[in-house]
Amino acid sequence: MTMESPKTGILILAVVAVAAAAGGLLGWQIRQQPQTVPAAVGYGKPAGQDHLRATYDPIHFKPAIDTATDAQCLACHREVLDDKVRERSPAGISAAASKAWYQEVSTYAGEQDTFHRRHLVTPMAKELMNLRCTTCHQGNDPREEAPGSSATAMPQSTDAFTLRKQVNPETTCLKCHGQMNIEVMGLPSPWRESKDMFGNSCLTCHAAIRTQRHQVNYLKTEAIEAAGAKNADTCYGCHGGRSWYRIVYPYPRHAWDGMAPEVPDWAKDRPTESEARFRMTATVNPK
Ligand code: HEC
Ligand code: HEC
Ligand code: HEC
Ligand code: HEC
Ligand code: HEC
Incomplete structure (x- = not known):
């Protein structure tokens, strides 16, 4: 290799000097930042x-x-x-004009909102x-x-x-965003296709089957039953209507009045109680 020309040498020196100065300056600026947020x-x-x-x-x-x-x-x-979400995306698309597949459940209401707000503070989140x-x-x-x-x-x-x-x-998510398990329910086809056969109500069957449900501290048990009796999409929303996953959630299988004593094969490994930390008897902190 040839020796460095004096020109390159000077260039390297200059670059090093500028970098050092910038580094020093940056360091100085960082030290000038308030230490508390x-x-x-x-x-x-x-x-x-x-x-x-x-x-x-x-x-x-x-x-x-x-x-x-x-x-x-x-x-x-x-x-x-x-x-809050932007009213318009940087490319100019208006939030109000874009609906995603999971926003097509009939219970969807109000303007586009963030993930956290839709789970914690919007009217439906608070109701259910x-x-x-x-x-x-x-x-x-x-x-x-x-x-x-x-x-x-x-x-x-x-x-x-x-x-x-x-x-x-x-x-967490899978509990409310899994597929609807139509096989164990004995439904002939996906809910969207078969719902009319059952009067478009989950309660056609669930008034008597698996009635011991939603006894967990993060759900409002009675409000869910009331809303679900008026509109099956309330139930379907959490049980297939907004399914981010291709799999089903293995729900605990609580005993209910009138339940047959024999356990079907698919349910052999299922828990019979909700997760301990969510049970109504678990100690919950104030909000
Ligand atoms: C004393 C202030 C403080 C409290 C209290 C606090 N956090 Fe944080 N949290 C922070 C800071 C600071 C970070 C780091 C953020 C960063 O560097 O981007 C952080 C990070 C996080 C992150 C990761 C964020 C990310 O983008 O990586 C989550 C999730 C989080 N906190 C949740 C919680 C939850 C839930 C609670 C209550 C149980 C909580 N925090 C309580 C200050 C706090
Ligand atoms: C329904 C479940 C859920 C609840 C309830 C929830 N979070 Fe989160 N949170 C998430 C998820 C999912 C993410 C994004 C995780 C990721 O990007 O990997 C997130 C992200 C965050 C972050 C990172 C910054 C951000 O906005 O992405 C913070 C901070 C945070 N949550 C704090 C909280 C606090 C405080 C609460 C209670 C007021 C809360 N979360 C309630 C699921 C939840
Ligand atoms: C206890 C039930 C429950 C759990 C757990 C839950 N969700 Fe949801 N999620 C809902 C409900 C109900 C809605 C519908 C909210 C609405 O339409 O106002 C929803 C809506 C959503 C939406 C759409 C929000 C919108 O803008 O329309 C996303 C995304 C989502 N959930 C992701 C998650 C993720 C990720 C997790 C896990 C960290 C999670 N959810 C956990 C019940 C739940
Ligand atoms: C044709 C009657 C019928 C209809 C209609 C019906 N279900 Fe079911 N469902 C069942 C049966 C049967 C089971 C399983 C009972 C058992 O545990 O032996 C079941 C179980 C379930 C389970 C628990 C699944 C598991 O893996 O443990 C959920 C959740 C559920 N149904 C929700 C719904 C929702 C939501 C609707 C309405 C959108 C609905 N069902 C409509 C009959 C029905
Ligand atoms: C906000 C979301 C949400 C809504 C709305 C909802 N569910 Fe659920 N459902 C859940 C969650 C979460 C569980 C699991 C709770 C647990 O771990 O015990 C569950 C469990 C169940 C189970 C299993 C019961 C068992 O043996 O423990 C049935 C059946 C069921 N739901 C039917 C329904 C019906 C019918 C409706 C409408 C009246 C409905 N769900 C509305 C979230 C919801």
């Missing part, structure tokens, strides 16, 4: 806690997350309820559900976004959330 920015404790400490706040980890209230989470994460932050969020590990990956970090249970996700979809 103001509450108004969202992330950061109102009392004043630096960003890193807030990120690793024990509340994100077991066991503290089990007793966390919504108010505690919202003190730092207010934006999950305050943010009683979800909390910790119903879905069971932990968050900023280190690798993998549960249980560190021997020294605060303990996380390994099914608290799945890799790179902030929840465990199988134990």
Whole structure:
């Protein structure tokens, strides 16, 4: 290889000098940043806690997350309820004019809204559900976004959330966004096609079958029955009408009055009670 020409040498020197100056400047600017995140920015404790400490706040980890209230989470994460979707996408498409397949259930109402708001604060969410932050969020590990990956970090249970996700979809979303299990119900075809045969009501059968249902602290049991009696889409919405998944959720099979004593094969491995942390008898924190 030839020796560097003096010109290249000077160029390299200049680049190094500029980089060093920029680095110094940046470092200086970073040091000039306030060390606490103001509450108004969202992330950061109102009392004043630096960003890193807030990120690793024990509340994100077991066991503290089990007793966390919504108010505690919202003190730092207010934006999950305050943010609204854009009226128009950057490409100019109006939110009001775009309906997705999951918004075609007849119960869909109101303007386009965010995921969190549709589960926590919109009228239907409040009427039928009683979800909390910790119903879905069971932990968050900023280190690798993998549960249980560190021997020294605060303990996380390994099914608290799945890799790179902030929840465990199988134990949360799938409960309300799985397929309708038409095989076990003995329906001749998908609900959209067979509903007229059954008077377009789930209660044609479910007034007497699997009547011990929704006894969980994140659902409003009576309100669901009342709404479902008026419009089967209320039931269908959570049991196939908004199915993000191709699989069904293996619901617990609670004993009901008039139930046959023999257990069908498909139900042999099913639990007979809801998950412990959601039972009506479980201790629930205030919101
Ligand atoms: C003391 C303030 C504080 C509290 C209280 C708090 N968080 Fe956080 N949380 C943070 C900060 C800071 C981050 C890191 C954000 C970042 O760096 O993008 C974070 C990150 C997260 C993330 C990951 C966000 C992402 O984009 O990766 C989730 C999910 C989360 N928090 C949920 C919760 C839940 C649920 C609660 C209540 C159980 C809670 N947080 C309580 C401050 C807090
Ligand atoms: C229905 C389940 C569910 C509930 C209830 C819920 N979340 Fe989330 N949250 C999610 C999912 C799913 C994500 C996105 C996860 C991902 O991107 O991997 C998320 C993301 C977040 C994030 C990351 C930033 C963002 O907006 O994407 C924060 C912070 C957060 N949630 C806080 C909360 C707080 C605080 C509450 C209670 C007020 C709450 N969540 C209630 C499911 C839920
Ligand atoms: C307890 C039942 C329940 C659980 C658990 C649940 N959802 Fe939902 N989800 C609903 C209901 C009900 C709606 C309809 C809300 C509406 O139309 O106003 C909905 C709507 C949605 C929508 C559409 C929102 C819109 O803009 O129309 C998305 C996306 C979604 N859920 C994703 C998820 C994900 C991801 C999870 C798991 C983190 C989850 N849901 C957990 C009941 C649930
Ligand atoms: C033709 C009668 C019939 C109709 C109509 C019907 N179901 Fe079912 N459903 C059944 C039977 C039978 C079972 C299984 C009973 C058992 O556990 O042995 C069942 C079980 C279920 C289960 C539990 C599935 C599981 O895997 O444990 C859900 C959830 C359910 N039905 C929801 C609905 C909803 C929502 C509708 C209306 C959109 C509906 N069903 C309409 C007969 C019906
Ligand atoms: C907001 C969402 C939502 C709505 C609306 C809803 N369900 Fe469910 N359903 C669930 C969830 C979640 C479970 C599982 C609860 C658990 O783990 O015990 C469930 C469980 C069931 C089961 C299983 C019962 C058992 O043995 O434990 C049946 C049957 C059922 N639902 C039928 C219906 C019918 C009929 C309607 C309308 C009247 C309806 N659902 C409306 C979310 C919903």
